[in-house]
Amino acid sequence: MKDQSIEFRAGAGQPVPIVMPHSTQPSTSNSRIELYTQEAMVNWLGPVQLGRTGLQTAVATTIGAFADPREVLAMLNPRDSNPPIQVAADGDVWIDYLADTGDGWDSTYSMALCVSQDVKLPELTLPRGDVLLLGGDQVYPTPARSGYRTRFLDPFRAAFPAPVPKVRPAQQEQSVPQPGAPWIVATPGNHDWYDGLRGFSQLFCEQKPIGGWETRQRTSYYVLQLANGWWIWGLDLQLESLIDRQQKQYFEEMRTRLQPGDRVILCTPEPSWVDEAERLAREDKALSSIETQTPRFRSLREIEQLLGDHLAVVLAGDSHHYARYQPKAGSQAPQRITCGGGGAFLHGTHQLPDPPEPINVGGTRQRYELAGVYPDKKTSEQLRNRAWRLPTHNLPFCGMLAILYLLFDWMIQSASKIPHPARGNRSLMEVLSDFEVSIPNIREVWRQLFLVLAHSPSSVMFAVTIVLGCAVLSAAGVKRTRKLAYGVGTVHGLLHLGLAIGLLWLMGRVNIHYLQFEVENLLQVLLFLVGTLLLGGSLGGLLFGSWMVMGNTLWGLHREVVFSSQRIADHKCFLRMHFKGDQLTIYPLKLEKVCRRWSVATGVAKLAKVQRTWRLRATPESTGPRFVPATGELELRLIEPPIEIRRARTTP
Incomplete structure (x- = not known):
């Protein structure tokens, strides 16, 4: 049977189906047994889960205040041995941004498929990202008890699996070299911190592959250096504490490497600027003080002041929707984008401040307006109103x-x-x-x-x-x-x-x-x-x-x-960014309906299924994802027109 490539078609018009791959039949004796668990979405109102969530939050916050694992990582990786990660020197780079993954299988695996393949719009094709940026909360509700394996690793390794070697390696865990393999780089969110960052560090900071992706970072924060003066900084702002000294010193040194005209995309765990705008709206202006700012916004503010005019875009997850705040005309400020649609339950957008109160960064009052949102506020209210049907889904x-x-x-x-x-x-x-x-x-x-x-x-x-x-x-x-x-x-x-x-x-x-x-x-x-x-x-x-x-x-x-309480799996989103020359183009993409019925891909043998866990046999000829939509369709579209940002100026 002839091979076919996966085509994700998206656009502002009619949805276009995806053609899923058909691999040739196995022709080699070597094979690999793979286990994948298709977890259901977390029941946040479940009696046991309510208790666990409260306890884990309290323990993680308390312990994090006294023992900071970022200090250990910093000692093991001095600044001299933790240089910026160099990305594609030819000046034409595609990078994806995906946040809040690892909840239910259907939503997480659907999004993992999206970022592992090209996206075809009616007028152009968006190639698969050379780097996948994970914006935080890679696993829900906690990394404990194999949380990363079943809720994050399984869907991502199944969507973009590592190749099976034709010759059985001497060590079973030995990976197969992949020239030109894409990278995966992650920022920890609050749920990643619930085990003291131990699972996160083992997964992302030890240069071990994740399926077909390779990891490169050494600490929970990082710097990517692209060609033509573009940089990406990833922050780790923990739970409720300020930025640690070692991390701040690291970014202060990275600041010295910036040249005039360089621009930086900043990845932060949560859109704390929204919290700050709401704080300013409810507090007495005469009593407003930096002491009442949330620790995360205070830390973000320090890094933004450090960057100054170099800052072009601030990206965040944590809120499970898409929202873009652009500076009002005449205001010098970065674009601020929340994009937390990587697989977790949906958050509403109808209560987002529009316009938000001006925020102060570096002595400058930044004035914003809500330029793009998904789902739209009317849809958000309609989804909110369905919560009365609690007995039917909880x-x-x-x-x-x-x-x-x-x-x-x-x-x-x-x-x-x-x-x-x-x-x-x-x-x-x-x-x-x-x-x-x-x-x-x-x-x-x-x-x-x-x-x-x-x-x-x-x-x-x-x-x-x-x-x-x-x-x-x-x-x-x-x-x-x-x-x-x-x-x-x-x-x-x-x-x-x-x-x-x-x-x-x-x-x-x-x-x-x-x-x-x-x-x-x-x-x-x-x-x-x-x-x-x-x-x-x-x-x-x-x-x-x-x-x-x-x-x-x-x-x-x-x-x-x-x-x-509704565990809405639909209305997912991610960003595909194109860095070329002096221009950055951001394509905000949405998946309105995730797939809920999966079939084992052709060329992969199903050995057994016990409850939600599949046991498959893959061979060197088993290329492409391990599961495909039973309907053969996924529908990707643009949320709003592409956002263009130049090194010299920002185009709304």
Whole structure:
């Protein structure tokens, strides 16, 4: 069978299908067994994951404040042995920028396919990048427990695999030399720091190949030197600490190598300029101070001041969307681009500041306007509004809510077994069974509940925990109107308590009043358990999802969770940049729909599949990706017209 090349077609017009490769049948005895695990997207609202995320964040932040592994890397790689990485001296270089990978297989592998191949637009072809820049958060939720292997390495090695040698090497792990192989260079994000940067350093800083890509950096920060006066600087700004001394000294030395007219593209872990603009918008201008800036923006500001007029573009991930802020006419400032669509769940764009407050860098007030965004704000709001359907896509979280309702009802019903004259020495469920389920009776139901709570400290503590949990969740990430956020969250928690007592009321009315069961009857208890779990999970999920939508719409709350709870895999993006002579052209590309059904590529033998893990056999003739879309199509398009930047000036 004749070989075919992979063609990714994209453009502003109609989508064009991709023709996937067909390799010849194996003709050699040497082969390689490959394992690939197709992980599902992280369930950020999963009960276990909620606890892990909070614990890992706290531990990583605390330990990082006392033990900084960047200092160890700096000692092992002195500045004299860590020179700029020289890239393609002919002056015509293609470089990709991809950030926030390593969540679910479908989205991450789809994007890995995109950056591993040429892109064909209607009017021109964009060759595969000579260098792939990873902008941070290469793995979710944490590098621990083989996180890098299954969520990052597997999709990237499957999309662009290393060749199988025709002759079996003496050592199994020995790589096959690849003349002209592309490079991969990475910036660590906050999730890469959750193991103290250990996994990141082993993966990217030891010159080991990643599939068909080669690694070149020696530390978590780097400098790439291109021809014609172009440079790329990658920063490591850790979690909540300022830039370390060794890294700052490294970039100060790199600054001395810049010539007049040289331009620098700066890669930073997060778009901290957005946080800074929002801080300026909410704080009293008379009290504004550098002391209230976030550590990451303060560190970024130091590097930007160091670069001065050499700075041309600032790139960042962390926010899982595309947003380009360009300087307003007459303002001297770099382009600022967020492009975090490498595979993680989608973040909204409808709350991005437009225009943002001017920020101060080096004594200059930089004024910006939002020039390009993906998905657009209307689409972002529509996606946000789908969060009310929480029970349809997050059963574990809804199950947790149902169990909380059941435990609360169990506690107050048990406490009500203590005789009380106000209830006629009956239990709460028996008393509630006498009331019709109607609005006028709600007041009496709450009165009966308070009578029980007054004699049950454990029930009170449980109720307070639920209310405080909702209040803290509502205020998470909120830096403005925190009192309002806590108040809104408190009301949310009270509604969940109301739903729990409402379920007890409904079950008592049905089981005791209509079905005439005794409260201690085993069948009644079974019906109560089943009914509370089913109704509690469904109604609780609807309440939680609807409240998130309302809180975000009215007060701007739940920015993160209203999207992370949905785990939206679509609306991915990356940048393909072309450096030629004095001009840099940035092509922002989007993939609106990721592939969700995969087939093993021709020429690769499927040996077994156990749950989500595939076992394949590859031979020297097995070229191209290991999995192909079952439909044979992926659709790439331009987000906005190409952005052109010259060494002398910036063209919006």
